[in-house]
Amino acid sequence: MAITFDGQAGVFILRTRRSEYQMQIGRFGYLQHLYYGSPAGGSTFGYRTPPVDRSFSGNPYEAGKDRTFSLDVLLQEYPAFGSGDFRETCLRVLYQDGSSDTDLRYRSHSIRPGKQKPQGLPYVYGGEDEVETLEILLADEKTGLEVALQYAVFEDRDAITRSAVIRNASAQPARLLRALSCCLDAPDGERFDVITFYGRHAMERSEERTPVRHGKIVADSIRGASSHQQNPFVVLCDRNAGEDCGRCYGLSFVYSGNFTAGVELDQFNALRLTMGIHPEAFDWQLLPGESFTTPEVALCYSEEGLGGLSRRYHRLYRKNLCRGSWRDKRRPILVNNWEATYFRFDEDKLVEIAREASELGIEMLVMDDGWFGKRDGDTCSLGDWTVDAGKLPGGLDGLCRRINALGMKLGIWFEPEMISEDSQLYREHPDWVLRSPGRDGVRSRYQFVLDMSRGEVVDYLYSALSAVLRSANLEYVKWDMNRHLCNVWSAQLPAGRQGEVYHRYVLGVYSLLERLTAAFPDVLFEGCSGGGGRFDAGMLYYTPQIWCSDNTDAIERIKIQYGTSFCYPASTIGAHVSACPNHQTGRTVPFHTRGVVAMAGAFGYELDISKLTAEEKEEVRSQVEAFKKHHALIREGDYYRLTNPFQNSRYAAWQFVSPDRAHALLCYVLIHAQASAPVVYLYPRGLLPEARYTFELGGESQLLTGAALMQGGLPMPRIRGDYRALTVELEQVL
Ligand code: GLA
Secondary structure, eight states: OOEEEETTTTEEEEEETTEEEEEEEOGGGOEEEEEEESOOTTOOOGGGSOOOOOTTOOOOGGGTTOTTOOTTTSOBSSOBTTSSOOSOOSEEEEETTSOOOOOOEEEEEEEEESOOOOTTSOOOOOOTTTEEEEEEEEEETTTTEEEEEEEEEETTTTEEEEEEEEEEOSSSOEEEEEEEEEEEEESSGGGEEEEEEEEETTEEEEEEEEEOOBEEEEEEEOSSSSOSSBOSEEEEEETTOOSSSBOEEEEEEOOOSSEEEEEEEOTTSOEEEEEEEOOTTOOEEEOTTOEEEOOOEEEEEESBHHHHHHHHHHHHHHHHTOOSTTTTSOOOOEEESHHHHTTOOOHHHHHHHHHHHHHTTOOEEEEOSOSBTTOSSTTBOTTOOSBOTTTOTTHHHHHHHHHHHTTOEEEEEEOTTEEESBSHHHHHOGGGBOOOTTOOOOOBTTEEEBOTTSHHHHHHHHHHHHHHHHHTTEEEEEEOOOSOOOSOOOTTSOGGGGGGHHHHHHHHHHHHHHHHHHHSTTSEEEEOBTTBTTOSHHHHTTOSEEEOOSOOOHHHHHHHHHHHTTTSOGGGEEEEEEOSSOTTTOOOOOHHHHHHHHTTSEEEEESOGGGSOHHHHHHHHHHHHHHHHHHHHHHHSEEEEOSOTTTOSSEEEEEEEOTTSSEEEEEEEEOSOOTTOOOOEEOOOSOOTTSEEEEEETTEEEEEEHHHHHHHOEEOOOOOSTTEEEEEEEEEEO
């Protein structure tokens, strides 16, 4: 049993293989958090928060003269506004009479095998043999508000997901002003660091680590998408935690819209982590009998440092979040024409790229932006998903037949959520744009955003996109989103419901994705938002890979992929070899190195193959071969970060290890060559200490035990020149 309840003590214990989560129905029925961490060996943690009288921390009325009982001081599971807890809360409800105090007490609970799918939302799924769910019902007697807290325990994956279903069981309407998904409290919080992942377009998910401090540290987005600027993933870890050691907690939001992730250290050094939909501009009407389900948060705990934490997320997301026929399959090696041609292409040009690509072993051509309407630049045609016959006289089917005849698959780009003013769709439906009444609206990349909260917009997109997908043998979709949301107002909703639009937008995107992925189960969907602007667990439920960044410079990508790897597995990270000088940075990096870096993801190319030299084409051939050889290791293997590129500007290294530990691939990039440089030692990880591994290094074949490799390290041969890379394949000798 992953979940147990001790009725006498009122204690719930959620157990995974290497973690334990405890809570207790405390005095007066308040649900209190006790503990999250390594297995506790049978003890419970009620003793950790001794009753103390704290001035200015109020006491519930029932406590009478006992001033030691205060919600402001106790550890909570789901704190509500107005209960005497002055820290960040999860819930704020505005009732009909203008009051907004909510007082939640335990009412009942149930434990059942399996996990239910939340309607319209992505989630971490699992069968009855994998996951067990605890639902704890809390209620406010006075207002009739109920909160059903959901805890799903994935025992073997060392993960727990949390969400809340908030129900208005009263006869009066109420408004939800704040409905977060999760709160995680800990006493003695000063000992922690917090890690967040900030960024910008073309430089996503930079790791930023800081000691907690009194007050709040917040990572959030009010851009309508999870954003390049902050990722909905935070880590809390011991101050001395590293890749292999220290206690680490992760909170990952399975959601793609506005979010907030807060870390608060209070006056008594208690720490509170909260995560959920951003309360800014959120105002959800809850009519009598209605309920609101928050998106879920996936929590993982690791005693084995940040690397251990990442590997738990990788396994969970590979197997229990990503779905569909491509989840466990080798993804086709693709060539995307964006950086090859931008908008300037026609059928013959695409066929030329595909022909050259097919000769080198590449398997799919992805036709990016520019194939529809009159799209010769980024000022027009979004919304008009009909082929530009000028560029593609044979239509999509004609192109597809020519590509397929070369033995190549064809993929296509869409930006479904957007609309150009210069488009047929805009001329017909100006009210389908998200825009406040009487305002012109804010343009971004010359475009507006469609009101995805409207069913008819989603229906239109479903029929337009599915007509395209049916019109030819298209086997891949790149789903882009190239601006953020402003002027968020829907012509279809009354004034009192405009605070629902941001979330309804995301629900609309999810419903379109759900319908399309169900109707085209064999099509591989790749998410994208100006690169990795919506790289989150919500999107991964629909698209098993996401274009990681518009920055294709291999040296910059080392950092971007490093940051991305903290939560997301390599199988989900779209990564391509592009031309040099690189289009974003002007940097020139050897072709081989570009391949080594792109191979730490869903591998492909983003250049005009016909312009490559004979030598480069040879290199493509051997990269394709290498990826075909190592794809399972990269997709299913354990990932180890061996260096931190934000601290080490000299070289970078990472490693994949097969689940049975018999194979490993070590990747090394010398970033900055030095004269008379010290020898670089890499310390592989995750090998079997007793096993013997063969490998080739510096042209010599060698044999060492796993222990020797891990303890003694592997001296890298001297390399001359910046940005050179080498890989070492370790194979167990049986
Ligand atoms: C975004 C994507 C790119 C490309 C362009 C096309 O920026 O991230 O990969 O598809 O749009 O306009």
